[in-house]
Amino acid sequence: MQKEWFKLGFGAFVLILLVLGISYQFIDPAPPKKLSIATGTTSGSYYKFAQEYKKLLEKEKFELLIVPTQGSVEALKKLQNKEVDIAFVQGGVANEEEVKTLRSLASIYFEPLWIFYSEKFDFKYINELKGKKVSIGSEGSGTKPLALEILKQNSIDKTNTTLLELSNEAAQQALTKGEIDVLFSVISPSSKMVQSLLSNPKVKLLNIQRASAYSKKLHYLTPVSIGEGVVSLENNIPSSNITLLSTTATLVGQKDLHPDLIRLILKTAKQVHSTPSLFENNEIFPSKKYLQIPLHVDAKHYLEKGDSFLEKIFPFWIASSIDRLVIMIIPLLTLLIPIIKGALPLYRWRIRSSIYKWYKILHEIDLKLESLDKSELPKIKEDLEKMAEDIQKSSKIPLSYMGEYYDLRVHANLILGRIEKLLQK
Structure with a gap:
């Protein structure tokens, strides 16, 4: 009788091991504890946000390596070459060939194209910039390709206009000193440069006319507006409602990025970017809208469903571990229940x-x-x-x-x- 019981127990044990082995094939390995992110320059908003990400991820027992670049173009190349795991990328800088192995995780905030110009001019349309000294952003930045495309739509190029590749800092100084006439910059509205130029009486911000027409031709652009007095009620800055063309800052990652890392990154992004901006569009970020690069399926699930029940009550690494165990436990319970009943x-x-x-x-x-x-x-x-x-x-x-x-x-x-x-x- 004991031998028969031993045979029965041994058979059940082998069956359980078999079920666990099969279940294990469907479980993703634990996510790596380190990941890297490409940002813009160390003085830019992308770098500042990356530092906030780093602090929050440290609380979740994850290490974030920040890799500064000259801008979105360079960051995208690093991502393509698998030198980094994720990157902040400005909408509109990628092409179809570049994004085959990449996926968007979310758009995280509006990043408008600011066109500041000297007070000595009174521009109304972008085509009036022809023949002037225009800073279009530095090489490798996201500003340059967008500025060139906008100017191209108005038949403006280096043959009829002085186009200068200046960094934001250099362009700001040049504009305030009167060395250039116009400054193009794609940058966060919370940046010190934007706040400074908006408050400078010697500088004007171009109110974009025909914004809808631009957004129809360039689908990654969205018209946004800044209300009168939003920057300063005391000084009434801006002095009237202003319409801008905006891309979105986007989190982009490798197509094969670990699903748990995607959830963790988006959970972090939600904490950093959920504060309303200057704009009156009332968009909630992170968002699955305004994306040029296709959205990652796991990111779509998180953006639609949010944190899981376990993620709401446990630290992320514990919730992640439990989730993987559940995949093994469910088929095991399915097997054990009839065994116990029998x-x-x-x-x-x-x-x-x-x-x-x-x-x-x-x-x-x-x-x-x-x-x-x-x-x-x-x-x-x-x-x-x-x-x-x-x-x-x-x-x-x-x-x-x-x-x-x-x-x-x-x-x-x-x-x-x-x-x-x-x-x-």
Whole structure:
């Protein structure tokens, strides 16, 4: 009986191991504890936001390596070359060939194209910039390709206009000193440069006319507006409602980025970028809208569903570990429930079968007892006494089955009594 139970237990153990092995094939490995992000220059908003990400991720036991670049173009190249895991990328700088192995995680805030110009001019349309000294952003920045595209739409290029590749800092200084006429910059509205130029009486901000037409031609652009007095009520800055063309700052990652890292990054982005901006569009970020690069399927799920129940009550690394264990536990429970349900009837059957096998022998002796020759009875008696001894010594019967056990012994003694009477005749 013990051997049979061992075989049964061993078989169940092997089956459980098999189920666990199959389940394990569907579990993603634990996410790496380190990841890297490409930003813009160390003076830019991308770098500042990356530092906020770093502090928040440290609380979740993850390390973020910040890799500064000259701008979105360079950051995108690093991402393509797999030198970094994720990057801040300005909308509109990528092309179809560049994004095949990349996926957007979310747009995180509006990043408008600011066109500041000297107070000595009174520009209304962008085509009026022809022939002026225009800073279009430095090489590798996201500003340069967008500025060139906007100017191209107005038949402005280096053949008819002085186009200068200046960094934001250099362009700001040049504009305030009167060394250039116009400054193009794609930058966060919360940046010090924007705040400074908006408050500078010698500089004007171009109110974009025909914004809808630009957004129709360049689908990654969205018209946004700044209300009168939003920057400063005291000084009424700006002095009127202003319309701008805006891209979005986007988090972009590798197509094969670990799903748990995607959730963690977006959870962090939600903490950093959920504060309303200067704009009146009332968009909630992070968002799955305004994306040039296709959205990662895991990012889409998070943006639509939000944090899981476990992520709301546990630190991320604990919730992530539990999620992976659940994948193994569910099929295991599916297997164990019928095993547990079937174990008690099987146990009862095994106990009773150990008793009933003796009853079978007793029944056979009882049927042929009267027809046996007297010379055969001593051998039958000897066998029966040995069986009674085996019943008493070898059978490990639980207390709950003692009634049937003692019934068996009584019946065995009754048969022995009958044999003794037959021997005495």
